[in-house]
Amino acid sequence: MTKFGAVGVFGRANAGKSTLVNALVGERVSIVSKRPQTTRKRILGILTVDECQLVFCDTPGLHAIKNKLDAYMHDEILSTVKGLQAGLYLVDLSELKPEEDQNYLAQLNPESGMPLFLVLNKSDLVEAEAVKKARELYSGFYHFNKIFITAASENEGLDAVQKALQEVVPEGPYAYDVDDYTSLSEREIVEETIREVALQRFYQEVPHSIAVQVEQFKERENGKTYVEATIYVEKESHKKIIVGKGGDGIKTLGQIARQRLNDLLGRDIFLELWIKVKENWRRDEQWVERLGYRKNT
Ligand SMILES: Nc1nc2c(ncn2[C@@H]2O[C@H](COP(=O)(O)OP(=O)(O)OP(=O)(O)O)[C@@H](O)[C@H]2O)c(=O)[nH]1
Numbered sequence: 001m002t003k004f005g006a007v008g009v010f011g012r013a014n015a016g017k018s019t020l021v022n023a024l025v026g027e028r029v030s031i032v033s034k035r036p037q038t039t040r041k042r043i044l045g046i047l048t049v050d051e052c053q054l055v056f057c058d059t060p061g062l063h064a065i066k067n068k069l070d071a072y073m074h075d076e077i078l079s080t081v082k083g084l085q086a087g088l089y090l091v092d093l094s095e096l097k098p099e100e101d102q103n104y105l106a107q108l109n110p111e112s113g114m115p116l117f118l119v120l121n122k123s124d125l126v127e128a129e130a131v132k133k134a135r136e137l138y139s140g141f142y143h144f145n146k147i148f149i150t151a152a153s154e155n156e157g158l159d160a161v162q163k164a165l166q167e168v169v170p171e172g173p174y175a176y177d178v179d180d181y182t183s184l185s186e187r188e189i190v191e192e193t194i195r196e197v198a199l200q201r202f203y204q205e206v207p208h209s210i211a212v213q214v215e216q217f218k219e220r221e222n223g224k225t226y227v228e229a230t231i232y233v234e235k236e237s238h239k240k241i242i243v244g245k246g247g248d249g250i251k252t253l254g255q256i257a258r259q260r261l262n263d264l265l266g267r268d269i270f271l272e273l274w275i276k277v278k279e280n281w282r283r284d285e286q287w288v289e290r291l292g293y294r295k296n297t
């Protein structure tokens, strides 16, 4: 008999949720950056091992709602809570904000009986004493079934989390093929990878206004995949920064993204990138939907 569990991954922005999911799944399913609010939509990372399939639902970090995109992200968090067999709540030990976590946990209100594990992450950045204090403090916030100390980016402490999840999820049939590792389509992988490279390269200058849309995705007879994508930003000044001197910025961005995509998709990608300005798209519900952030009804 196999085991199956959908596992929600929650926590404030920048706690390391996507890093942890990628490390557990062993593939880059969810993009990572130094900036908070990197993940926008729920992303499934799938791990099938020891007759057990765990589907990790990586969610956006909770933050204040300022526009239609934030509202969408908030909805993604709350709608994930339904139908889970277990949950992880991540905390960034190097930047504790206990009150915010307490509020988040109160909102999360996991269905009764769903095991929730506390994961104190980024332990590599703090002293043992600080870990101990955080552990004591957070134990009072919620009846966590277990508490783990991890450094997701260093791959530390993750085996124990995985083992505990395997134990706690119920018997049941797999929902995905044993070879699947993500729910994302290839188009979405392209969009997210380009957005990741843009965030990583321009995170100082360009805020959260980047969205990427694949316009064309064609398999050519020569075995190459031809992809045309548009990067949307909210301001002319952001466009200038990304394009760079003589187009150098966007050219390098394209080269890095293409390399990652060749690896991720396992074939040769020909990537053509465009950049457009759509002022305040995050405030415009129709544009938010058009750029891929459509609510699950
Ligand atoms: N030092 C250290 N850095 C980490 C650790 N885990 C994650 N990070 C870094 O923390 C930053 C945020 O990581 P993400 O995985 O994008 O965080 P997230 O929780 O998914 O963030 P959002 O999607 O914005 O909610 C990145 O720069 C990671 O490399 C860790 O254990 N130790």
Ligand SMILES: [Mg+2]
Binding pocket: 017, 018, 019, 030, 031, 032, 038, 039, 058, 059, 060, 061
């Ligand atoms: Mg994330």
